[in-house]
Amino acid sequence: TDAEAVLLHGTSPSAVAGIVSSRFDRDRCKFGLAGRGFYFAESITKSDEYTRTSNGLCCVVVCRVLLGRVKVCADMLLSRDQRQGLEDSVRKEGTYDSVMMDRERCRGTFREFVVYDTARCLPLFVVWYKRRTS
Numbered sequence: 001t002d003a004e005a006v007l008l009h010g011t012s013p014s015a016v017a018g019i020v021s022s023r024f025d026r027d028r029c030k031f032g033l034a035g036r037g038f039y040f041a042e043s044i045t046k047s048d049e050y051t052r053t054s055n056g057l058c059c060v061v062v063c064r065v066l067l068g069r070v071k072v073c074a075d076m077l078l079s080r081d082q083r084q085g086l087e088d089s090v091r092k093e094g095t096y097d098s099v100m101m102d103r104e105r106c107r108g109t110f111r112e113f114v115v116y117d118t119a120r121c122l123p124l125f126v127v128w129y130k131r132r133t134s
Contacts, residue, residue: 003067006124007040007113008060010050016059016126024118033078034099035087037114038121040065046110048131059128066120067113068097091116 011019018025029036040063041047051058071089078086090096097120101112115121 003070005040005042005065005067005113007042007063007065008044008047009038009040009063009121009123010047010058010060012052013054013057013059014052016061019061020123020126023123024121026116026118031080031083032114033083033101033112034073034114035083035116037087037090037099037116038118040113040115040121041110042113043110046112053131056130057128058131059126061126062124064122064124065113065115066097067100067115068120069095070113071096071099072102073099074102086114087116 009019015028018028024038026036029038032039039050044060047060048058051060071086073086075082086099090099097115099114101114
C-alpha cells in the first residue's frame, strides 16, 4: 500500500533552513535506532526531544511522509547489526519502504517512523515555539 502520513521532525534552527530549501540530506543523517534515516513522530512531545534551542526558540518541521509498506519493530534493544538490518530491509532488499519503531507498544511512549529515501519526505512548513518552564 501507499500509506501516507503528516508527521513531525524535530531539528535545530540551524538545520531547518537547509531542510526547507533543499529537502532532507542523507549525508547529514545520524545512525539511530533504525539505522541512518530520517526520523519522524506523530507526537510533538517526541519530536521536541530532537530539537535544539536558538535564542530560546525550538522548531519542528511538519512533513508529508510516504510510508508505503511499513516494517514494525517493537524491540528497542537492538544491536548495531540488527539496526543496520532494519535499514537494509528497506534500502537494499526492497521488502519494506519504511520502519516504525513502536515504543508505544513496548514502552508506553511514542511511535517513530523512519524513511531512508529523501523522495519519501516532503517538508510542508515549520513550527517555531518556545518551551514553557514551570
